Amino acid sequence: MEVLKFGGSSVANANNIQKVINIIQQKANKQQIIVVVSALSGITDMLLQCCKTAANGDDSYKSIIQEIERRHLDTVRLLIDVTQQSSVLSYVKKQMNDIEDVCNGIYLLKELSLRTKDRIAGYGELLSSTIICAAVKAQHIDANWVDSGSLIITNDHFGNAAVNFDSTNKNIETYFQHNQAKVFIAPGFVASTSSGLPTTLGRGGSDYTAAIFTAATNAACVEIWTDVTGMMTADPRLVPNAKTIATLSYQEAMELSHFGAKVIYPPTIQPVMNKQISVYIKNTFAPNETGTLIQQNSNTQSETIVTxxxxxxxxxxxxxxxxxxxxxxxxxxxxxxxxxxxxxxxxxxxxxxxxxxxxxxxxxxxxxxxxxxxxxxxxxxxxxxxxxxxxxxxxxxxxxxxxxxxxxxxxxxxxxxxxxxxxxxxxxxxxxxxxxxxxxxxxxxxxxxxxxxxxxxxxFETVLKEINVFIAGVGNVGSKLIEQIKKQQPFLRDQLRIKLKVAGIANSKKYIINEDGIALDDWQTALINGTPADINEFNNAIIQHNLRNSVFVDVTANNTVATTYPTFLAKAIAVVACNKVACSADYASYKNLKLLSKEYNAPFLFETNVGAGLPIIGTLNDLISSGDKIHKMEAVLSGTLNFVFNNYDGTKSFAAVVKQAQLEGYTEPDPRLDLGGKDVMRKLLILARENGDTIEMDDIANHSFMPAACMEGTVDDFYNSMEQHEQHFKNLLAEANTQGCKLKFVASYNQGKAIVGLQHINPQHNLYHLYGKDNVVLFYTERYPVQPLVIKGAGAGADVTASGIFADIIRTSKL
Structure with a gap:
């Protein structure tokens, strides 16, 4: 003999019940079976709501009863031929009349006891089991209906009754000794006291009913049929990557069910565990799937530490x-x-x-x-x-x-x-x-x-680590970053075992967030149709979504965005910043960000603050971490200024060359930050701080080459003023040419002294052969005292900057 239990979702409607009958028919061809069924999905809740509504003096309980009656009558009519319906329809009508009488009494008394709740709650299983039994018989299967309520005896603790196993086991043994059929259909959940008063076995008690029948009859096994393919490693509604557990022990099953796994009711295990009877969790809607086997010892212990x-x-x-x-x-x-x-x-x-x-x-x-x-x-x-x-x-x-x-x-x-x-x-x-x-x-x-x-x-997920990326700023660099992520996703998945999802994108006016990942084929259209909001609302939405392994990526130059970093870090959300504002603000703010990153174990990476895609900060940190000491740093840190002075030969105006640099994406949104030296000051400040020095922007000397008048007014005024001062720039070029030198805007840091300014670089200098928009940094250290460690390469441009940001994002997954 085997025992099968079908839950509420399995018997939710006539279509599902027919699937149940098909399973019953296949099983009955092989051996005798006991089938325990729950109420139709949602009916027990409706019955209890009926009670509460009546107890509150609200006569709308009658409409709930009508809906309960309609569902059961419709099920009968869809399942059973019209010539065989009358007795079942009459039974449903009679039970509904009883329910209405009880609820009317509750309504009049405005009182609802646990004893009355138990009586009302059990009607769902009585109705469903009777209907299913009639439908099974209608398909010419030898079936008997079993009154579980009279066989399972409990104490009188209504609402939480305890089973008297001596009486119950004796009743069940006697019943099956004197009754024969291929299939026995029994209502789950219901029981009674020794004096015959209805009780229930608690929500989920149909599983318990099945286990009680299994143990009392010494059945070969019990199968719990539900709407999932076995017990899962986690709730699939919360964890999309949850996997079916092939086998687990009784103890593991009890622990999981006690802590919220709804597939099996916790007390179910005890009766079958005492007799070492196997429990199978099966899917009514995928009956050929293996499901989960619960037995004395899990076969997977040697392979799986956590179940x-x-x-x-x-x-x-x-x-x-x-x-x-x-x-x-x-x-x-x-x-x-x-x-x-x-x-x-x-x-x-x-x-x-x-x-x-x-x-x-x-x-x-x-x-x-x-x-x-x-x-x-x-x-x-x-x-x-x-x-x-x-x-x-x-x-x-x-x-x-x-x-x-x-x-x-x-x-x-x-x-x-x-x-x-x-x-x-x-x-x-x-x-x-x-x-x-x-x-x-x-x-x-x-x-x-x-x-x-x-x-x-x-x-459980040894194959892929999921990273959820939120990008603020989708201008030239931000767009390139998204393009690179899209292109590189297969490599990340196959080679680095990283599932990188762009879960959020924002510009200054709108944002979009999708927990499943934004489709990168047409993110621009999605953003156009996104939520109108400022950056603060986007940041709040990121925190509220609370996704694992989140990375906030700032690809703006916005002060407001930079002020949000502490909030993200305190929520253990990694921050990758292209924006230099935060790290070049006052030292206390910079130090606070570093401390928050350490305290909350949230990576704070900003490699692109200094050299776009060049590994300058990373190299500096590696030198310090390995015990080296930096004595001097000398660098050309502005791809914009290097481009300008490499291309300015007097044939075109200085303003025209600067405009060309801006059009090619090498400058800051406001080119005066580059030309005035402030951007280089920020970069030198960040390097000095990463070297461990307490330094403020005012501590850096700036020998600017720009006429003061050029730095006033708007950006348009800036270009007009440079045209008016063209002779000044020609004179700078002529003086350098006379000395056989090139003009380079150099940042230097030596023994705590920081200076930026235009210099004449002779052909023997390490900075002389620096072309296009390239940057270079020379580290003079204890290990490199004479011949410096040189990092050189493209220091500006959307592609290289985006690649530097991308590298920082990947780096967060390894920290």
């Missing part, structure tokens, strides 16, 4: 603290007795080694009753100040890591906490049983989805 991840939302932590608890026995006993007296389930317990505090996790719905009970139990100690007032923390959740293979396996906790910490998920409390089968963490409810995905990625 699955589960969660419980709506948790409250209650902390009892006080110096008066230290060394005094009995406090824990009194606490748990107070909660037990109110029938409050304790989900999680932690206690400090000093005995100064004990913390329990309970369902959020129980917090008022729990607070009242604990306050009453410790009233005297609180008045005497031996115990502090209770600390109540709401809006929490438990995320649990489960697996038999975790026992005696080092590093699991560290890997778990590291994964959460890197994504800014604060762990409020931790509990681990002595079996080492479960590690439970209490976190903010808003972080559950992120936490589940982060942990799943750490323990």
């Amino acid at each position: 699955g991840i589960s969660s419980i939302n709506a948790i409250t932590l209650i902390s009892l603290e006080g110096s008066g608890m230290v060394g005094i026995p009995g406090f824990s006993k009194r606490l748990f007795e107070a909660l037990a007296a109110e029938k409050i389930n304790v989900i999680l317990i932690t206690q400090s080694s000093s005995e100064h505090a004990i913390c329990v996790g309970i369902n959020e719905a129980d917090v008022l009753a729990a607070t009242k009970a604990i306050d009453a139990a410790f009233e005297i100690e609180m008045l005497q100040k031996k115990i502090d007032p209770l600390v109540i923390e709401n809006n929490l959740a438990i995320v649990a890591l489960v697996g038999d293979g975790m026992k005696n396996h080092t590093g699991i906790s560290g890997k778990l906490f590291n994964a959460l910490g890197k994504n800014g998920i604060n762990i409020r409390a931790i509990a681990q049983g002595s079996s080492e089968r479960n590690i439970s963490t209490v976190i903010q409810k808003t972080d559950v989805k992120k936490a589940m995905n982060v942990i799943h990625e750490a323990f």
